[in-house]
Amino acid sequence: MTNQELRQYRAKLFRDASNFVKPDRVPHMSFFVTWKILDAGYKLSEAMNDYDIMEKVVRRHQEEYGFDCILEMGARNAIRIPMALGACSYYINDEAGTVNFKDKAICEHDELTELAQDVKKFFWEKGMSRKYPMWADGTVTLTDVQKALDERTLFMEYMGRISKIMSEEYALPPYAAPKGYGYIALDFMFNTIRGIRGLSIDMRKDTGALEAALDAVNARYFRPGIEMLKKAPVGPDLNACFDYDLTLLCHTILNQKQFDKYLWPYMKETLDVLAEKKMTVRLFMEGSSKRFWDYLKDYPKGLIVMHPEQDDVFEIRKELPNVAILGGMPVSLLGTGTKEQCVERAKALCEELGKDGGFMLTQDKMVSFRNDAKPENVKAVCEYMRSL
Amino acid sequence: MLDIEKLKQAMGELDEDTVLEILNGVMADGGAEAEKAMEACQDGLNIVGDLFEKSEYFVGDLIFAGELMTQAVEILSPALTSGGGSAKGRMIMCTVKDDLHDIGKNIVIAMLQASGFEVIDLGIDVDPQTIVEEAKKNDVKIIALSGVLTLAIDSMKATVDAFKEAGLRDQTKIIIGGAPVSAEACEHVGADAWAHNPQDTIRICSEWAAQMQ
Structure with missing residues (x-):
């Protein structure tokens, strides 16, 4: 097979599995994130600050293991953009090989109305100061801003370059179609604007202010994406594994009423458009996915590929026979089990869940830390999956 | 009134x-x-x-x-004249080494305090030796270890091992909690129990406290 044929073959494996058509073999996706940096012998700060090193890391990851698709190819190097303005959302500890994310609010509860009135104005006048100390103390210069813009250009160039390399030299299809990345407005509030603590307070106190802010944020950042999707031609982009990607985070803190009011209507709108367009969406669900199950039961086969972080994939298959599953390989097993145990798990998953399509293997959690996986276990599973 | x-x-x-x-x-x-x-x-x-x-x-x-x-x-x-309820005695809780998450820990501490424990909060990113030393210093026999990242499992294991090395393991009860914990993780770590929510943590720690009194 030429590289182009191999890339199309791999994309088809995912497409067939998503549509419950028995694929030639069960496809295997890499959900390895910062682990692959440590596995290649680099420090996290080295690779996350150097695009050439990151490229070597991603190349090596594929050369060493051989997946059908790599989900993460250095997106965390985007830290260089805010760092140009003196801030970073991550704590990197090279000695321990760890990355921690900071939960920081850039908007206070009593400012939600102001945010709702003019989102853009709020970000420039208050949000930037909260996020960037040099913005707050007035020492920021045009040179600093230009540096951040330059870093953004470098990052975009890198992402374009690494995607092209992995596509052309390694025959890996992109996991999502171009512009196929979505976000739910509440998750944006949770992750970027108010933080976990802040959003928990907002949903209990003066909830009208949250509703207004949510609508404003949605209109400013997410509605244009949905409108664009509505205008897209019907049918999937068969060059990519999936058409669309939604990472769901904040459902882990919502009670039922909050879920129904603040999250589901926004998510449903996206799913309904994707269903109408006969596209496929990967839903990565942090924590437990169970609360989504009832809501997803009536969607047609081929629309949803669920990537659960915590739940039993065999139970999901029973409860949601219409939903394809991406996942199933526990990081805990890759990190502490033997090669034989890991291969046995892969085999059981493929035989029970993948015999008629509807299943793609990947890791249940983002593989981030050194001890999350033993290299020999990863290699054994990859070899087994290729041998199917 | x-x-x-x-x-x-x-x-x-x-x-x-x-x-x-x-x-x-x-x-x-x-x-x-x-x-x-x-x-x-x-x-x-x-x-x-x-x-x-x-x-x-x-x-x-x-x-x-x-x-x-x-x-x-x-x-x-x-x-208030007293420092709050401590009918069930004193215990230690913290987020383990290399993990900086504190929201889950803080929730569980608030609930443990409400149920009658005096909880010594050692904070986040706490190394095993510090936990052992604080347990010794305060004569604490119940330890709750929290973590969100998968690497927390290693730090929890290192903490349990540190209690063994200090000769305190037999007289100390250790519970682990947070997103990455499970029955398998508990066995791997060598902890006495595990929990995904505050109520299980309270129930288990209360049972231990009753046995120790």
Whole structure:
């Protein structure tokens, strides 16, 4: 097979599995994130600050293991953009090989109305100061801003370059179609604007202010994406594994009423458009996915590929026979089990869940830390999956 | 006159306006009923825990409950003579080494305190040796280790091993909690128990405390 044929073959494996058509073999996706940096012998700060090193890391990851698709190819190097303005959302500890994310609010509860009135104005006048100390103390210069813009250009160039390399030299299809990345407005509030603590307070106190802010944020950042999707031609982009990607985070803190009011209507709108367009969406669900199950039961086969972080994939298959599953390989097993145990798990998953399509293997959690996986276990599973 | 039942229910329902109105009323009356008000708040927090266990409340509600409890303590503290309930004794809780998450830990600590434990909060990113030393210094026999990242499992194991090396493992009960823990992780770590929610943590620690008394 030429590289182009191999890339199309791999994309088809995912497409067939998503549509419950028995694929030639069960496809295997890499959900390895910062682990692959440590596995290649680099420090996290080295690779996350150097695009050439990151490229070597991603190349090596594929050369060493051989997946059908790599989900993460250095997106965390985007830290260089805010760092140009003196801030970073991550704590990197090279000695321990760890990355921690900071939960920081850039908007206070009593400012939600102001945010709702003019989102853009709020970000420039208050949000930037909260996020960037040099913005707050007035020492920021045009040179600093230009540096951040330059870093953004470098990052975009890198992402374009690494995607092209992995596509052309390694025959890996992109996991999502171009512009196929979505976000739910509440998750944006949770992750970027108010933080976990802040959003928990907002949903209990003066909830009208949250509703207004949510609508404003949605209109400013997410509605244009949905409108664009509505205008897209019907049918999937068969060059990519999936058409669309939604990472769901904040459902882990919502009670039922909050879920129904603040999250589901926004998510449903996206799913309904994707269903109408006969596209496929990967839903990565942090924590437990169970609360989504009832809501997803009536969607047609081929629309949803669920990537659960915590739940039993065999139970999901029973409860949601219409939903394809991406996942199933526990990081805990890759990190502490033997090669034989890991291969046995892969085999059981493929035989029970993948015999008629509807299943793609990947890791249940983002593989981030050194001890999350033993290299020999990863290699054994990859070899087994290729041998199917 | 303090309406204990109303305060307890308001706390359980996370009705901030009512809780604050009652507590401010207690202080405006001279604070003589502050102790009773605090007990009612703690009982209300137990209702929150029960509702969490029934899946009526979620993590966001627990966070809000913790915020409300903090406000309650701030309002009542000038009139409180004791430092809060410690009928079940003292225990240690912290987030383990290399993990900086504190929200889950703080929620569980608030609920443990409401249930009658005196909890020594060692904070986040706490190395095993510090936990062992603090346990020795404060004569603590129940340790709760929290973590969100998968690497927390390694740090939890290192902590359990540190207790073994210090010759304290047999007399110490250790529970692990947080997103990455499971029965398998508990076995790997060598902990005595594991939990994914505050109510299980309280139940297990309360059983241990009763056995130790």
